[in-house]
Amino acid sequence: MGILEGKKILVTGVLTDSSIGFHVARVAQEQGAEIALTAFPRPTLTERTARRLPSGPDAVPPVLELDVTNAEQLDALAGKLRDVGFDHLDGVVHAIGFAPQTALGGNFLETPWEDVATAVHASTFSLKSLTMACLPLMNDGGSVVGLDFDATKAWPVYDWMGVAKAGLESCSRYLAKYLGPQGIRVNLVAAGPLGTMAAKSIPGFGGMTEMWPKAAPLGWDIKDSDPTARAVVALLSDWFPATTGEIVHVDGGLHAIGAPE
Template sequence: MLEGKRLIITGIVNDQSIAFACAKRAQELGAEIVATARPQDRELCEEAVKQLPSEPEVIDLDVTDLSHFDRLIEHLRAKWGQVDGALHAVAFAPRETLAGDFLDVRPERVNLAFNTSSFSYMSLGRVLRELCPPEGGSLVGLDFDAAVTWPIYNWMGVCKAALESINRYLAFHLGERLIRSNLIAAGPLETRAGKGIPGFEILTEAWAERAPLPWDPKDPYPVADAACFLFSDFSRAITGEILHVDAGFNFVAAGRKRAAQGAAQTGTS
């Protein structure tokens, strides 16, 4: 499905990450990849990618430094000439923006979360614009549904809402270059980022109660499979979308137990 595609995969830090699963699936489907890592995470990334079907090159990329994106463009122009797609799997929020008082947070801490988790998506889109072939390409980002408020997500939820808006604007502005931009709103997964969210078990417990399909928080491969679909030509007319890969949680208003209790109390079925 991805034969001949050349992809940038950001965010690999271990073999449990969504980015690692996406890289593995993409290679299995015929893609050639490069991985990017923050300089301080480079060793972790290099160790993780050894477990992929084919060990890719790892390139330094600090997504808060625009000069790193410029260097990435020049490196990949020399290496490949063109790039068909990129995965944005990068997010960070200081702990106080998640677990602290929403109304009592320093703006520079929010700015760090925004620059890392949201604005960097545009920067990766710029890389793709510079390197995509005439037939276009595909930018894919990882989201956590920002249409609602999450009690333990605070300013990262705001950053995800910004990411969703940036996705739509990128889809609009990159469309003339035949570049698609889409997000995947995944259910909670026990990645390094997920485990860093205070009270993360609140999310997994909610999914166990409410999602109509089984959801395994240890399995990132349903998300990876969806990402590969979005990288493929099968998604050639899809852009500006948010694809929910969450076992259906997003459209259910109440859990099965709660609904059953309500029906028992009212005598309805």
Template sequence: MTGLLAGKRLLITGVLTETSIAFHVARLAQQEGARIVLTSFGRATSITRSMAERLPQPPQVLRLDVTDEADLAGLAEAVRAELGGLDGILHSVAFAPRTALGGAFLDTSWSDAATALEISAYSLKSLVTSCLPVMSEGASVVGLDYDAGQAWPGYDWMGVSKAALEAVTRYLALYLGTRRIRVNLVAAGFVRTMAARSIPGSQRLEDIWSTRPPLPWDVHDPAPAARACVALLSDWLPMTTGEVLHVDGGLHAVVT
């Protein structure tokens, strides 16, 4: 078997539509030689299973609600049964109540803000620690980010959650380095995924990304971010951890 991820065993979360970055990571990972499992739960499971059938080799879909202690406790054994072990994880899990988005920042309750933070940031720690018993030395964890270095209109408590996600990544990198486990994020530019379209006022974000990056940015193309994820999941960046890799056409680096 050849390919950038030949022989790798990966767990991929967040596959819900063909437009999602996670779906493109799953497809490209298989094309590069990886064996994968997906996760989902509740009403989304049937959607994820449908998406799994559209991959080159339809993988198993494991139940995982990142807020459910029973699901987290059983995840390692479920992975072991399917793959034998784990060489990489893609964290593509995020959610905020509508009351925490769309300009309602000042009025958002702690309960709704806490939901966003738990699912979108703390879940990275929960997912990784649950999988540690089956993770190999040299494994790679990659999460999907959205540049938290500035405030984006309407992004509100999801933006705060992404800032927390970046901090969680750095601390995981610190504490997992002795196991040679790398933890990094890919900060993708705006892509018209289902999650992005659910943000009130997302058209304003789309307009920003359609006109301002120094490299032309296609809001309909998740492939550049997916390729970056696959590169980080491979062995080609063995000494990179705690990093936020921007795949955004360079917008984060310039004033326009």
């Protein structure tokens, strides 16, 4: 029996099989969960990717279109989940982040507010809006887990996405504060750089992927999303019943050291 046996989990951010969300969904299924996926902007691509999950092409989990910046779609989410047999949720995975190119790659001082606002709305406020959209289905408590990238430092090229991630970390703590009385835990997993489609679109991202494996005490494989997915699934499970407002680093230990040797 897996650690998510019998649980219903909503996973966002599955685009291709390199997406962290895909690997979370894979491990969640392997651990016994029934999952539903959200998709944006290409639900058909997510549906094709979902066929590669352990459930196979004949048992593809439901895929619901969801733009987390669209209030109407958020308002309709709980109803759509009920329509596909999810009368409750035990867990929600927030694996969503977006910033315009002008907000990345060393443009920090020139980025206009409109592009900063887009990054914060999609990458930070969406944790709160997604959680609230799912709240009607979490009457028995549950676990919300978001994907993070250590926001305690100013990273090369990450720029306003780093600011958005700092906001995500703060947002998770406030959600933990306000939703704790309802038995809902809110935690983040801060992963090291992984070779996702989104990461590859960041100008200069290759510099971090070259540095990280050499500097991390445990080493780091940018092609291996399994450690990150396992951490997310562990936090979704009942094995962390009294943990909320936490950030679990899955980065080979790089966050814990100073300047690399």
